[in-house]
Amino acid sequence: MTVEFKAELVIPELYQLFLIAILFVQVLAQGSRMPRAVRWLPWMAGIGVAVSMLSLHSRGVLFTGSYEIDSLSQFFKMTISLGFAVSVLNAVRQPTLDQDKETEYFLFLALSSWGLMLLSSTVELISMILALEVASFSLFPLVPLRSEDRDAAEAGIKYIFSGAGATAIGLLGFSYILAGQHTSYLAELAQKPWAWSQAPMAVAGLTLFLCTIFFKLALFPFHFWAPDVYQGASNETAAYIATLPKVGAAAILIRFAALLTPGLEITTILAVLAAVSITYGNLAALIQKDIKRLLGYSAIAHAGYVVIGLVPGTAEGMAAAAFYIFVYVLMNFACFWVVCRLAADGGNLKLNDLNGLYESSPGLALVLAVGAVALVGLPPTAGFMGKLFLLTAAWEHGYNWLVVVAAVNVAISIYYYLNLVRHAYTQEAPDQTPSPVSHPFFSVFWGACLAALVILFGILPNLVFRLPFPLS
Amino acid sequence: MQGTHLPVLTILIGFPILGCLGLFFIRQSHHVRVFSLAISIVELLLAFPLFGFSLDTPAFQFVEQLPWAPDWGVYYHVGLDGISVLMVGLTLIIFPLCILSSWSYISRRVKEFHFCLLFLSSACVGVFSALDLVLFYLFWEAILIPMYLLVAVWGGPQRQYASLKFVLYTVAGSTLLLVAIIAFRVEGGTFSVPELMTRTFSHDFQCWTFLAMALAFAVKVPMVPFHTWLPAAHVEAPAAGSIILAAILLKMGTYGFLRFCLPLAPEASQSFAPMMIALSIASILYGGAVALGQTDIKKIIAYSSIGHMGFVTLGIFALNLRGSQGALFQMLNHGITTGALFMMVGAVYERSHSREVADNQGLGRYLPAFMGFWGLMAFSSFAFPGTNNFVGEFLILTAAFERNLWVGASTVPGALLASAYMLRLTQKMAWGAPASPREWHDLRMREWVSLLPLAFLVLYIGLAPALFFKVMNPTLTHLMTGLKTQEISVQVSPRARAAPLTEAVVKTQPQGRPGK
Numbered sequence: 001m002t003v004e005f006k007a008e009l010v011i012p013e014l015y016q017l018f019l020i021a022i023l024f025v026q027v028l029a030q031g032s033r034m035p036r037a038v039r040w041l042p043w044m045a046g047i048g049v050a051v052s053m054l055s056l057h058s059r060g061v062l063f064t065g066s067y068e069i070d071s072l073s074q075f076f077k078m079t080i081s082l083g084f085a086v087s088v089l090n091a092v093r094q095p096t097l098d099q100d101k102e103t104e105y106f107l108f109l110a111l112s113s114w115g116l117m118l119l120s121s122t123v124e125l126i127s128m129i130l131a132l133e134v135a136s137f138s139l140f141p142l143v144p145l146r147s148e149d150r151d152a153a154e155a156g157i158k159y160i161f162s163g164a165g166a167t168a169i170g171l172l173g174f175s176y177i178l179a180g181q182h183t184s185y186l187a188e189l190a191q192k193p194w195a196w197s198q199a200p201m202a203v204a205g206l207t208l209f210l211c212t213i214f215f216k217l218a219l220f221p222f223h224f225w226a227p228d229v230y231q232g233a234s235n236e237t238a239a240y241i242a243t244l245p246k247v248g249a250a251a252i253l254i255r256f257a258a259l260l261t262p263g264l265e266i267t268t269i270l271a272v273l274a275a276v277s278i279t280y281g282n283l284a285a286l287i288q289k290d291i292k293r294l295l296g297y298s299a300i301a302h303a304g305y306v307v308i309g310l311v312p313g314t315a316e317g318m319a320a321a322a323f324y325i326f327v328y329v330l331m332n333f334a335c336f337w338v339v340c341r342l343a344a345d346g347g348n349l350k351l352n353d354l355n356g357l358y359e360s361s362p363g364l365a366l367v368l369a370v371g372a373v374a375l376v377g378l379p380p381t382a383g384f385m386g387k388l389f390l391l392t393a394a395w396e397h398g399y400n401w402l403v404v405v406a407a408v409n410v411a412i413s414i415y416y417y418l419n420l421v422r423h424a425y426t427q428e429a430p431d432q433t434p435s436p437v438s439h440p441f442f443s444v445f446w447g448a449c450l451a452a453l454v455i456l457f458g459i460l461p462n463l464v465f466r467l468p469f470p471l472s
Numbered sequence: 473m474q475g476t477h478l479p480v481l482t483i484l485i486g487f488p489i490l491g492c493l494g495l496f497f498i499r500q501s502h503h504v505r506v507f508s509l510a511i512s513i514v515e516l517l518l519a520f521p522l523f524g525f526s527l528d529t530p531a532f533q534f535v536e537q538l539p540w541a542p543d544w545g546v547y548y549h550v551g552l553d554g555i556s557v558l559m560v561g562l563t564l565i566i567f568p569l570c571i572l573s574s575w576s577y578i579s580r581r582v583k584e585f586h587f588c589l590l591f592l593s594s595a596c597v598g599v600f601s602a603l604d605l606v607l608f609y610l611f612w613e614a615i616l617i618p619m620y621l622l623v624a625v626w627g628g629p630q631r632q633y634a635s636l637k638f639v640l641y642t643v644a645g646s647t648l649l650l651v652a653i654i655a656f657r658v659e660g661g662t663f664s665v666p667e668l669m670t671r672t673f674s675h676d677f678q679c680w681t682f683l684a685m686a687l688a689f690a691v692k693v694p695m696v697p698f699h700t701w702l703p704a705a706h707v708e709a710p711a712a713g714s715i716i717l718a719a720i721l722l723k724m725g726t727y728g729f730l731r732f733c734l735p736l737a738p739e740a741s742q743s744f745a746p747m748m749i750a751l752s753i754a755s756i757l758y759g760g761a762v763a764l765g766q767t768d769i770k771k772i773i774a775y776s777s778i779g780h781m782g783f784v785t786l787g788i789f790a791l792n793l794r795g796s797q798g799a800l801f802q803m804l805n806h807g808i809t810t811g812a813l814f815m816m817v818g819a820v821y822e823r824s825h826s827r828e829v830a831d832n833q834g835l836g837r838y839l840p841a842f843m844g845f846w847g848l849m850a851f852s853s854f855a856f857p858g859t860n861n862f863v864g865e866f867l868i869l870t871a872a873f874e875r876n877l878w879v880g881a882s883t884v885p886g887a888l889l890a891s892a893y894m895l896r897l898t899q900k901m902a903w904g905a906p907a908s909p910r911e912w913h914d915l916r917m918r919e920w921v922s923l924l925p926l927a928f929l930v931l932y933i934g935l936a937p938a939l940f941f942k943v944m945n946p947t948l949t950h951l952m953t954g955l956k957t958q959e960i961s962v963q964v965s966p967r968a969r970a971a972p973l974t975e976a977v978v979k980t981q982p983q984g985r986p987g988k
Binding site for chain 2: 316319369373378379380384385388389391392395396400403404407408410411414415418421422425426461462465466
């Protein structure tokens with residue numbers, strides 16, 4: 001096992017840390033003549049995407065086997081840096097953020113992404129918890145930063161308390177795992193039995209430990225925070241919370257999937273939770289009027305879809321889950337991008353606020369339509385390919401009922417996603433609305449890029465599909 | 473047939489998409505129309521190599537196969553056989569006519585309208601030529617959104633309700649189709665339709681997959697009791713939307729039965745045939761009876777579609793050669809005739825701004841050309857001898873009687889109902905009083921151009937169907953032999969005698985020339 005530290009293996013993390021350091025200095029040097037963070041950070045974050053893409057093929061193990069750099073982790077780091085770049089770009093013009101808190105905002109955002117990057121490489125439970133906490137704690141202050149908004153304060157408190165609660169449960173679970181299996185390394189844990197009859201304490205512990213991750217992923221029954229936090233947080237923060245933390249959670253779950261084999265009690269629990277989460281999220285989303293709440297419930301449903309990939313415990317399943325979460329980030333960002341652009345005053349959008357979007361900005365309407373259609377899972381978007389892979393993987397291992405539940409849910413979910421399209425395309429804007437904000441070229445351009453990626457990976461899923469699990 | 477020939481099908485699928493992209497660079501509405509029409513006509517010309525279709529083999533032709541997501545066994549795999557080549561042909565003919573028929577009707581968001589049309593034409597060709605289940609599903613669902621927009625944006629006053637209903641019904645139906653597709657992949661090891669056709673699946677498996685697929689297709693056809701979206705969508709859709717819906721989209725359902733249900737789940741098809749036949753008869757009688765009570769021209773034709781499609785499914789599930797021939801004919805015919813009828817409803821609506829029969833009476837004197845075409849299409853619609861529908865309906869009736877006397881007998885009232893409502897409608901439109909159309913213009917050049925090809929097809933298929941028999945026979949015979957070998961004595965009637973009778977029909981039709 002390698003003990004020595006090789007810096008060239010962790011360039012994406014170091015680069016992100018470098019950004020954090022600059023931001024930190026800038027926070028300290030507030031009032032100095034440094035250019036505002038929004039001027040340089042988008043470029044630097046863009047370079048970060050390139051850096052993480054270049055290091056896609058690094059392989060190695062660090063820190064006495066607790067930190068693994070493999071195809072999976074590098075794929076997730078690429079996803080996270082891409083998501084970070086989009087979030088920064090998205091938050092450049094944030095109406096509800098005081099300008100003097102801007103640098104702090106980006107500092108915490110960067111720190112959270114850094115935590116998620118670390119998370120995707122950890123293969124040991126303690127480092128996992130540490131990385132998870134770095135990612136979560138830096139998110140907590142972001143939620144109430146929406147200026148003078150009581151809902152934001154409420155959402156912030158909810159997020160902290162439920163997050164802390166989830167962490168506590170996870171730590172409790174960790175102690176049971178350690179007591180039951182005498183190791184905290186995933187590779188060794190994978191060798192141990194995980195049936196209730198053989199290792200009841202460890203199975204109970206693992207279930208509790210997974211709760212922390214379910215919280216991040218907003219999987220039923222740890223979903224309560226999601227709609228409230230989405231609604232309370234500023235649009236830009238919600239866009240981040242809705243996407244990247246889930247990538248981290250999915251990375252961990254995929255690491256854990258090695259422990260799960262079909263037929264184990266814990267696998268069945270996962271399958272049931274997935275089914276309930278999908279159904280509950282979709283049903284609750286049907287009646288939402290606030291777009292962010294709607295997307296919040298849709299996120300609960302999508303958490304369930306990701307978990308479907310872990311249930312079979314096979315390489316195909318894990319690859320499908322990784323692909324799906326990647327696609328989910330893109331399609332969710334596409335929707336949030338439009339929401340953020342439309343809410344000129346940073347307020348929450350209702351469905352009716354989308355009326356006439358097609359007339360005022362056809363480009364954004366198209367981006368929203370592509371995002372919504374992809375979230376339903378209709379071809380030719382990446383959402384369809386992702387769902388197809390997930391369902392195929394699950395069927396092959398006997399979870400047929402889960403496949404049927406997931407498929408039937410497509411029919412439920414199309415109603416509310418189509419509602420977005422319907423309001424944008426077929427409803428006339430009310431007459432007395434103030435003349436629509438003109439959307440600068442780039443706000444449509446970046447949205448269109450997201451939409452194009454969603455379609456591109458739907459038509460050519462192989463471009464990214466093999467990255468997390470080459471030759472498997 | 474896997475050679476280095478021209479990738480005709482890929483070109484046919486890809487060309488309209490390229491046209492869609494081209495639309496972005498055009499500003500004026502008029503240019504958009506001309507450009508889209510040009511694209512759809514060039515598309516028709518590009519299909520010229522399809523005349524190289526060999527009539528001697530049931531195998532798939534013009535096959536192209538490329539790996540797409542090989543890790544998951546998904547291939548880009550297209551090809552045509554005797555069933556699909558006719559459907560692709562129908563699609564290609566209908567689309568330019570759609571564009572022509574909405575030339576002056578669509579004045580708002582013209583570019584987007586034609587974008588939807590071109591995208592649809594691509595997806596429709598895709599549906600009929602896909603040989604990979606995933607590819608099929610992809611095209612199948614890709615039709616949904618543009619069709620939704622056609623109804624929801626350019627539709628009538630109730631468009632929101634109608635379009636949403638259309639989407640919800642279709643999606644709800646097709647979710648289980650996806651499950652069936654995955655099940656086939658897991659059981660059969662491949663998504664490729666030709667390969668799956670060679671596998672034999674257990675009876676239980678066949679039953680479940682049959683039901684899952686049949687639901688999707690039955691919603692699309694639509695069969696009673698899944699039909700309620702159709703009248704709503706038809707009435708609210710703009711003329712082009714109705715034409716596409718009637719002429720092509722409904723055929724996808726019956727095409728699905730022929731392409732997937734029968735060959736992939738032959739035993740289950742036998743077992744469920746009585747149920748499907750019962751539903752078909754219900755559709756025929758129900759569609760006809762309800763059509764009789766309508767006052768809205770579009771509704772009459774919409775409900776008549778339900779009846780006609782009932783004949784198609786009846787033919788398919790009679791599970792004999794004549795039934796399937798009749799079904800395929802009826803699919804073509806219904807596309808041509810009902811497409812033309814909807815086109816003419818659109819034309820008359822542009823003049824009267826009403827679809828009520830009462831507002832469109834007495835056209836015979838003032839719009840003789842229009843009424844002439846209408847008469848021809850109406851007669852064709854209720855299967856007057858000498859028109860195209862006669863061939864199909866005759867075959868289906870024969871097949872139904874051959875299967876069971878009572879099945880045959882209960883479809884006869886359906887045929888009678890069809891002539892009742894069509895004659896009643898035509899009579900009122902031609903001679904009804906008060907005559908409304910004093911000021912109206914008779915058919916314009918554009919309308920002549922869009923109706924003539926269909927009128928020609930009505931008579932050509934009606935009088936000389938031999939060519940079409942030649943195209944479809946190898947495939948259908950192959951399909952029926954496949955069914956027969958799977959058969960577990962569900963059926964008793966001797967179907968060996970079918971062939972000579974069919975040939976008799978083929979031979980006598982052209983010379984017989986039953987007068988009109």
